[in-house]
Amino acid sequence: MTSFPDDFLWGVATAGHQNEGGNVHSDIWHLENTTPSLFREQSGEACRAYDLFEADLDTVAGMGLNAYRFSVEWARIEPARGEVSQRELDHYERVVDAALERGIAPLVTFNHFASPHWFSAAGSWLASDAADLFADQCDRVMARFGDRLAAGVTLNEPNLEQLLQAGGKLPPVAEQIKREMLAAAARAAGTDRYFASNVIPADVQDDFQAGFTLAHRAAKAAIKARRADLPVGVSIAIADDVALPGGEEHRDARRAAVYDHWLEVAREDDFIGVQNYERFLFDASGEVLPDGPRNGMGSVLEPASLAGAVRYAHEVSGVPVLVTEHGIQTDDDSQRAAFIPAALETLAAEIAAGTPVLGYCHWTLMDNFEWIFGYGPKLGLVSVDRDTFARTPKPSADAYAAVVRKARALSPSV
Template sequence: MTHAGLLDAFPRDTFLWGVATAGHQNEGDNTASDTWFLEHTTPSLFREPSGPACRGYQQRDTDLDLAAGLGLNAFRFSVEWSRVEPERGVVSTEALDHYERKVDGCLERGLAPLVTFSHFTAPHWFAAAGSWTAADAPAWFAEQCDRVMARFGDRIAYAVTLNEPNLEQLLQAGAKLPPEAEAVKTQMLAAAARAAGTDSYASANVIPADLQDEFQAAFTRAHRAARGAIKARRADLPVGVSIAIADEVATPGGEERRDAKRAAVYDHWLREARHDDFIGVQNYERVVHGPDGEVTVDGELNGMGTVIAPGSLAGAVRYAHEVSGVPVLVTEHGIQTSDDAQRAAFVPAAVQELAAEVRAGTPVLGYCHWTLMDNFEWIFGYGAQLGLHEVDRETFRRRPKPSAKVYADVVRSHRGTLAHR
């Protein structure tokens, strides 16, 4: 494909080029959240506590400057419910002020605010009161969405209700975690319930295998309630859900296994997205299915232990649109690796494949790279590196990696004179 052809793929005036971040992973000291509670439970599935993370709460403007300095025009972040409502019925004006300033800071820098209303974490009180499966959970979440919309919903560009509600199904379908992890997860949640003085304790990204169906139904109710609350405040605001989706491909004879994986992990949410304005796609790998199971493919490996496949994003985007019928917003895409040379080569190659998919007719609204800087990667702690910047764990100073310039160059080539306006 020619360079001119690539430029033609993405509309210069409307296509979103951004980075994605998440509150708990970046902000630090999210002490009223369920995840913080689980990090400090014994036993804990989390490798280490999040602690100050990247001190992103204090360095809000610095991080927005980093994104703007890359020539981007979009910034995805989450509003931490546990900061806004640390106790049931107690709303923090300071937290709402902070996120409102973040939205305004995005706009001042030419960044479209892409707001996630729940990026896995929830308040501790919510987790102790039945979490997402509680009868009142949809109403509680809708109430949170409404207060956020009332404060600054008139200024955001896209709304993501839930982040990767299918993640646990994806992990379990691919056996990405060792068997002992499931046992530790169950023990951790039981210990958390005892410590909280409740019958149960749950969090969105540490769901026991036997509760997957129950949580899928609960997340669906919550998504619908959130969508309703957001649309009630602003009917024109695009609303969707973001799902984790690998590019599932098959060798001859592997089609049945591929289709079964798609049906078990993705299709529920892709059908649900038919009622939304877009589907958020979060892709990190390709899985190859043969007649007897997953097929090992030769090639260079990323930090997840899977073969680096730049075309996986285009494949995931294609399937998401085929089933949902709505436009796709790439809300996350990146590569886990400590070798930044891999990232620097991977990003432009993946964007080129995405451009070909767009030119073939698949509607894509934008691309957000995960993530702006190395941060707290949930149960893997600070060991997994996916950022365009590294963070000094003592001073919290951000330093760009070579891949940051590569991504900036990719964006500049597509945005042309719009970049750095």
């Protein structure tokens, strides 16, 4: 653990729609309430983090962490096109200041999948003015509290759909339900088409990649115009792809299809955000499913996947890495409590080998709304009572805090 830099960011990651509750002006809320819907259930009050954020930040501080990644919800700030809510900007400014008061660096995600309903009804990221609209949103956020941020993530996992399709994570019927849901959403909105950032039909994924790229660059320009020194990057979903003898072609095809575009875009950025949950193995016949204990995603538990993903991301992008998400889906928290220290040990070794890593944010602080899968998957360090919203830290929270304490105690500057 001596390999972590003195200024390393130790944090947790959250997302507004998944935690705050009542994000009624968002496209995801609209899709949750569409018939048919790919979403297993509605987000509703989520974890009520909109009201309870100070208590949640107390938990973060109590773990000895010094960073908190969260999203500012565009749908709250601009619920109707051109209608900017100063009240909501006030709210997110309070979140930033509350983090700073506790010695926690605010890491803001400017778009974590959810966007305004009006934006998605007007064509989403495929609209000709989408990048400009997003840049305007980034500018108003920066104007309000950009001087107090530690880093900015423009987009969260713009390559998620490619990863899900390449990994076969969704059954074929999901594509049909997705199309029927989006068609119903468009009819309800009175528009010709309707999309959302994490609900993209297969035949328009290339168009979305182009739209996301324009939006990322426009957002970065707007952020930098307000504050040139703020580190800015994009966060991508990236597995650790490993070739067994003869599997190099399959591994490289996966990388080219899912990650490489964004890793090349990141060459222009200050960092690349890595969001890792899995390792995939390939031999001459294709993907191999090894034996061993599995997580809730069906993948074999492999703590070293984080270091492998970080290594590849840096090799291609050439910029430092910020681990913006890493975790494990499991109902057995003892697995998580063992997984975190083991993964961080491999990350320390990767840093010692020369890969620049700015920080680590565990996904996620608390069990929350996991998009189309609803509240079933458990990835939090803290459990949440679905009726009372009472938070209860799990043993894995202590396990992560112990790693952080040890690493910071060994830092020469502490």
